[in-house]
Amino acid sequence: MVRPTMEDVALRAGVSRALVSLVMRNSPKVSEARRSAVLKAAEELGYSPHAMARSLASRTSTVLGVMVSDLHNAFFAEVVDGIDEVAREQGFDIIINTGGRSPARERRALESLLSFRPAGLILLSPVVPATAISKAAEQLPIVLVARSSRVSTVDTVNDDGEQGARLAVDHLVSLGHKRIAHLDGGEGTQAGPRRRGYVTAMEAHGLTPQVVPSEYTDAAGARAIRGLIDDGTLPTAILSCNDFNAVGAISALEDAGLRVPQDVSVVGYDNTSLAALRHVSLTTIDQPRAEFGRLAADALLQRVREQRTEPVRHLLNPSLVVRNTTAPPATSRRSSGSPFPSTAEGDSAGSGSRTADSRAKSQERRSSDQ
Amino acid sequence: MVRPTMEDVALRAGVSRALVSLVMRNSPKVSEARRSAVLKAAEELGYSPHAMARSLASRTSTVLGVMVSDLHNAFFAEVVDGIDEVAREQGFDIIINTGGRSPARERRALESLLSFRPAGLILLSPVVPATAISKAAEQLPIVLVARSSRVSTVDTVNDDGEQGARLAVDHLVSLGHKRIAHLDGGEGTQAGPRRRGYVTAMEAHGLTPQVVPSEYTDAAGARAIRGLIDDGTLPTAILSCNDFNAVGAISALEDAGLRVPQDVSVVGYDNTSLAALRHVSLTTIDQPRAEFGRLAADALLQRVREQRTEPVRHLLNPSLVVRNTTAPPATSRRSSGSPFPSTAEGDSAGSGSRTADSRAKSQERRSSDQ
DNA sequence: TCTATTGGTTGGAGCGCTCTAATGCTGTAG
């Protein structure tokens, strides 16, 4: 249970501790003979450098801290993949901590990450107050992903939520929809731009926006739909604030005997793996997640190594992925809803024909039902 | 960009560095006057202790390392929740790293975690070779979750995969199924027990096991089903190695024009959030995930604090969650498949009637189709 | 009054490493 130290290696190789240190950081100013002797000794002892002692002594760190606001959301896993890729290329390690979407727990996670004095921090969709972030930014470089900031010491990587919402609205309008509601993400990060984009796009088309309060969850989506049905204000198309919300909305619609997409079209946001499942086959807005991670890591490393000080604001273009939850609206004559579901396919792998198929079935059943 | 040190706090509070140290570790042997003076100074300077220096000096660590083999899988998120809960209670922090299911990357993640000299390590379903694990176990306590080990220095927390598979088979048999295939998890961790449990249970019922090679993925499940259809060996029920595999299997079945559960019943394994979605509503085997995490953290902390040396082997009982992908098999007369899908509901929240509904529809459509 | 005792406080060594400046050693030029 006790790891060998540099001293042990030095002793065994018959050199000084400093020389071992040079070899470990593969300095060029070491003779081949000594280098191999040291390497051999290290190997025999199973020595590997103590990262903390190293970083303490060098007053630098080769660690990037990553705070994932919600481990349950696969969205972040792909961002982490992108971060990891770049970090590894550049010889940095990452350590992750999670806040479980609770500000208190997230704050703790932040403290914990900070206590390791990493070279920098990447926060994925943090929910802590902005002040906590700018306070941390006084101590080390910070990059925010999926959350914006005006602080000049922090960089941000976001998708253009306004544009994403606009893509969705344009798609629905081109299918012939006029009444399109937005299930709003409320306080959720990025909910603002999406809502703005939706409103702007609706108005650009000369349509009346209908913003329905909701949240980034399955249950909230279902609840919002039930509310609309009860109010008698259900439109022909729904733009959800994210995929989870959309799936909840679809469930509630179908529970109410409505067909998706024949009676109501639904568009999600995020293109999570959930949306791609054939079973769900959700039309949605895709964000380049791994690219988020890569850009975030790049931005951070630029601050760390090149001492950049001007803030970077990446705003990536989202794209529309058409699957099987959107179709032209039913005409006013009830029995003859549009017979052809959308079959355009926006992503290469994944969603097959199953859902379209089952929708066709559900349509038939309904017409025989009433 | 420079954090204050203990020295700074001591200076400002007019005490020695050692006293500040005592206050930071809230030692009882400090007078109230001094304590509050130090706390005030620390507050004013925005001081927080340097975890690495602390652990270097004390030769102990209050950090638990967690290696998550796959961040994309929400299964692990819940285990981490459990770990975090216990760790936090006991004053430990956790740092996470991920291996992305690649042995090479996982090895690197392990090295990285090790370089922080944490008090112990919890590995969630690791894919590195056993030798790598036992080597690491010489340096610090290790707990394995969802992977077994014979090494006496490592503890393990698993579900009883044999029992889980047996529950699934019993359920299917009780519905009247006789031909039940198992889509096998191959090399995947825990695939062995599940396969054994399946085979044993089948034989106990006097039935012939049919083990089909597959993997823990969506795509693999679909592929396996297509193979069975091509061979003409498709049974009336499928027990998948996990939920992802099951969802892939369902897609492939429905692509082939078969109805779930009327033509074929499908049971998953893991009860992921995916399974609970109304859209999917998968009958599956639930594992107490948060409990896995809690037990793992407990076991680790026992080794760390109480110097326990005898290995602990937790084997938790899984449970069956019946949703809407299982039903009695169709009788031989093709047109009159069992008309009633299972409606038993194993979990309180979540899956509603939508899926059962759409299955009913799909059945109708099929009878009118051919 | 003197010695123990106790509770509070402090100096200093040291954790495993890096980094600077200094050292020893060769080889070449003056």
Added chain:
DNA sequence: CTACAGCATTAGAGCGCTCCAACCAATAGA
């Protein structure tokens, strides 16, 4: 033969902290 590079190597200080032993009142016991 001395001088001086130029290179490989090393001693030693120090990173921010903990921990031990020593210290210093202030009180208690004799």
